[in-house]
Amino acid sequence: MQALANDVEIRGVYKRIGRNVILDGIDLEVKQGELLTLLGPSGCGKTSTLNVIAGFLDIDQGDVFIKGQRVTDVPAYKRGLGMVFQTYSLFPHMTVYENLDFGLSLRKVAKDEKKRRIQKALELVKMTGLENRYPRELSGGQRQRVAIARALVVQPTLLLLDEPLSNLDAKLRHELRAEIKRLQKEVGVTTIFVTHDQEEALSMSDRIVVMNKGKIEQVGTPTEIYAHPRTEFVFQFIGKSNQLEGTVKSRDSRMICVELAEGGQVLVEAENVMGSDRSCAVGDAVKLYIRPEKLTIQAAENEAPHYNAHAATIVQLNYLGSAWEIEVSMLGKRMQVLRPSIESGWTIGTEVMVGWNPSDMMIVKK
Ligand SMILES: Nc1ncnc2c1ncn2[C@@H]1O[C@H](COP(=O)(O)OP(=O)(O)O)[C@@H](O)[C@H]1O
Ligand SMILES: [Mg+2]
The missing domain is CATH 3.40.50.300 (P-loop containing nucleotide triphosphate hydrolases)
Known part of the structure; x- marks a missing residue:
């Protein structure tokens, strides 16, 4: 039984x-x-x-x-x-x-x-x-x-x-x-x-x-x-995503540090490795994914969050009713950010700080 x-x-x-x-x-x-x-x-x-x-x-x-x-x-x-x-x-x-x-x-x-x-x-x-x-x-x-x-x-x-x-x-x-x-x-x-x-x-x-x-x-x-x-x-398949690319610079059992192709570094939780064998070693070329709603955005002059904070510029603002879709230029790429609200005065060209938690980023070997 x-x-x-x-x-x-x-x-x-x-x-x-x-x-x-x-x-x-x-x-x-x-x-x-x-x-x-x-x-x-x-x-x-x-x-x-x-x-x-x-x-x-x-x-x-x-x-x-x-x-x-x-x-x-x-x-x-x-x-x-x-x-x-x-x-x-x-x-x-x-x-x-x-x-x-x-x-x-x-x-x-x-x-x-x-x-x-x-x-x-x-x-x-x-x-x-x-x-x-x-x-x-x-x-x-x-x-x-x-x-x-x-x-x-x-x-x-x-x-x-x-x-x-x-x-x-x-x-x-x-x-x-x-x-x-x-x-x-x-x-x-x-x-x-x-x-x-x-x-x-x-x-x-x-x-x-x-x-x-x-x-x-x-x-x-x-x-x-x-x-x-x-x-x-x-x-x-399951949702929208932003993609970055880079090379694994260092890792321990908890965190992986990736040097981005466009310059700069990001931290990803070691648990978030995708793929059939879920392997990811120093020197590996990798792709990184983050969903738009997992990106935070704040005024550039505010104190930066601890991890994964990068200077960005707003290039597009779309009001969706229940949320704002904010397109930013960051790390040499265009990234989509989805937030329930934005600060008044933000417009195309506003300098902002975009960040995310290492636990929200996924990583896969190329
Ligand atoms: N009777 C059939 N003859 C030939 N190919 C078929 C036949 N039925 C389904 N297929 C093929 O099998 C695959 C899976 O089809 P299907 O199960 O209908 O997919 P889904 O429901 O996910 O859209 C498709 O590539 C489809 O073209
Ligand atoms: Mg069907």
């Missing part, structure tokens, strides 16, 4: 189509009741992974387990899963009620029980009262709500959602994000959610799986993925 039950286990899955390796050794565990997100750029293998779990895609090597049962050779319809896709998958000639009834009738659920479950599912997605509408009489968001209700009404072992919010406008997308998160916890159904949108993944998930070219780059909670990316790919 395992301490923590896994509802899904994927072991060494490999899939090739023609000359393309689509899944290149996928190992993955989905815990009972969690909302796990597959995140990555278009074409990285998210849908293929979901299809392997659902049983829509045969694999060349490896095994798939659902609730401890090996299902590698079990057909899709026997896996008991609920799926929602990016494009509306409702039956257009059936009402909302009939769409939900369909799967229950196939499973020969008794009439009263069907009615009860359909009402409950519609309540869950806030669609009560719209039972008699046809899909064409619903908005995009409402259709996706019905699609989710239809997936849930059969009480699936797993809920699989493939970019269900991609076709919706920004406001609706935000709203439905929160809704899906809420109802997933309410129902408690183990869920795998696919998206290419990092913000969506960060805001919704218990854990995120970052994929790239048919491989898994990192698995972790949203904060682990954002604050402690293990690879350069994860760091760059």
